[in-house]
Amino acid sequence: MKEFEPVVKLLLDLVAIPSVNPCFADGKGEKEIADFVAEYARKAGLEVHRQPVYEGRDNVLIGIVGNSNETILLETHLDTVTAEGMAIEPFNPQIKDGKVFGRGACDAKASLAAMLQALVEVARRGSPNRTVWLAAVVDEENGFNGVQKLMASGFKANYAIVGEPTSLNIVIAHKGTVRGNIITRGVSAHSSQPEKGLNAVMHMAKVLAALERYDSELRMRLHPLVGSPTLTVTMIQGGHGSNLVPDFCQVKVDRRTLPNEDPLAAWDELKRFLKSQPELLELNLEFGEPELLNWGMEVPENSLPVKRLSVACQQLNLQPQIIGVRYTSDASFLVQNGIPAVLFGPGSIEQAHTAEEWVEIEQVVAAQKVFETLALLPTE
Numbered sequence: 001m002k003e004f005e006p007v008v009k010l011l012l013d014l015v016a017i018p019s020v021n022p023c024f025a026d027g028k029g030e031k032e033i034a035d036f037v038a039e040y041a042r043k044a045g046l047e048v049h050r051q052p053v054y055e056g057r058d059n060v061l062i063g064i065v066g067n068s069n070e071t072i073l074l075e076t077h078l079d080t081v082t083a084e085g086m087a088i089e090p091f092n093p094q095i096k097d098g099k100v101f102g103r104g105a106c107d108a109k110a111s112l113a114a115m116l117q118a119l120v121e122v123a124r125r126g127s128p129n130r131t132v133w134l135a136a137v138v139d140e141e142n143g144f145n146g147v148q149k150l151m152a153s154g155f156k157a158n159y160a161i162v163g164e165p166t167s168l169n170i171v172i173a174h175k176g177t178v179r180g181n182i183i184t185r186g187v188s189a190h191s192s193q194p195e196k197g198l199n200a201v202m203h204m205a206k207v208l209a210a211l212e213r214y215d216s217e218l219r220m221r222l223h224p225l226v227g228s229p230t231l232t233v234t235m236i237q238g239g240h241g242s243n244l245v246p247d248f249c250q251v252k253v254d255r256r257t258l259p260n261e262d263p264l265a266a267w268d269e270l271k272r273f274l275k276s277q278p279e280l281l282e283l284n285l286e287f288g289e290p291e292l293l294n295w296g297m298e299v300p301e302n303s304l305p306v307k308r309l310s311v312a313c314q315q316l317n318l319q320p321q322i323i324g325v326r327y328t329s330d331a332s333f334l335v336q337n338g339i340p341a342v343l344f345g346p347g348s349i350e351q352a353h354t355a356e357e358w359v360e361i362e363q364v365v366a367a368q369k370v371f372e373t374l375a376l377l378p379t380e
Contacts (some may be wrong), residue, residue, distance in 0.1 A: 026231050175256045
C-alpha cells in the first residue's frame, strides 16, 4: 500500500484545512473545507448541492444517481473540536508509522475522505446499483444543527451510514445527551462578616454532593450495548470577588441517556431528585432550560444498514463486530426521522479530540473500499 493513494492525499488535504467549530475560541467554521469538498466532487462529475445552515456555514450534499429505487445516505461532519493545546501541528498533517496525524484526522475527516473518494471511484464506473448521497454537514461538534437542517429539508433515504471513528466496527446503538445549568442564589456580604450573607458557593457544594449520589444511582441502570447512564458536572462559576460572600453559583451538567430514554424526561427526573433531597429543601435552587437535547439511537441487528454493510465488509474479508458506544452522533437525528442508521468508519474514538490525533492509513483505505462495495452491491 502506498502513502500517496488518492484517499490518503485527500485526507491530508482535508486535515490541512482548519475547520474548528466556531463554538471554540479558535474556531473559524467550515466554509473553506466545504468549498474544497464541493469543488473536489464537481471535478469528478458528481452532483453537488450546498445547503446553508448559518451564514458562511453550509452542508455539502454530493450524489450519484443509481439504477434502482434504493437510496443510501453516507453522512459525516466537516467541523472539528479546538486545536488549542495540541502536541503536534494541528493543520500540518504528517504521515508516520502508517498513520496520519493532525486535528480531525480521526474525527471525522478520515470518514469524509473515505466516503468522498468512494463516490469518485464509483462514478468512474458509471451508474451504481443504488443512488448514493454523501452529506458532509456542519456543527456536529456543538449543536447538531447541520444534520437537523438536512432532516428539516425533507431528505429521505432507505438507510444511512454515519462516518465516525468505530475501528471499522458497526455501531447499532449509542447514548443521548441533555445539558443544562443549575443555579444557587445567596446574599452578598463583606467576607469579614459572612454571617450577614448567604453563601451560594457553599450551597452549591451540597448540590454537588447530591449530584454525586444521583450519578451513583444512574449507574445501577444497565443497557447491554452502551452501559449505564451518567451525570457529569463539567463547569462551575460563582462569586464576584475574593472579599465578598458569593450570592451566585452555577454549574453545567452533562447527562448521558440510554438509547430510548427521553432526554427531556431525564432532565425533569434530575430536577425532581434534587428537589426531594432534605438538605436542599431550604436552598434557592434554579434550573435553566436544557441547552442541548439529543436522543440516543438504537437499531436492530437485522436492520437494512447492518445487513448491507455486513455483506460489503465480508466481500473484503473484514469481520466487523456489532457494538454500541457511549458517545453520541448525528445518527440519532436520522433515526428519529425514520432513516435507519448505523455508525461505521476508520479510526478509534480513543484518538478523537486528543493532543496527538491520528488515524491508521490502512483503515482509511479499507473504509473507502467498503463504501465502494456497498454502492455496487446487487439489489434484491
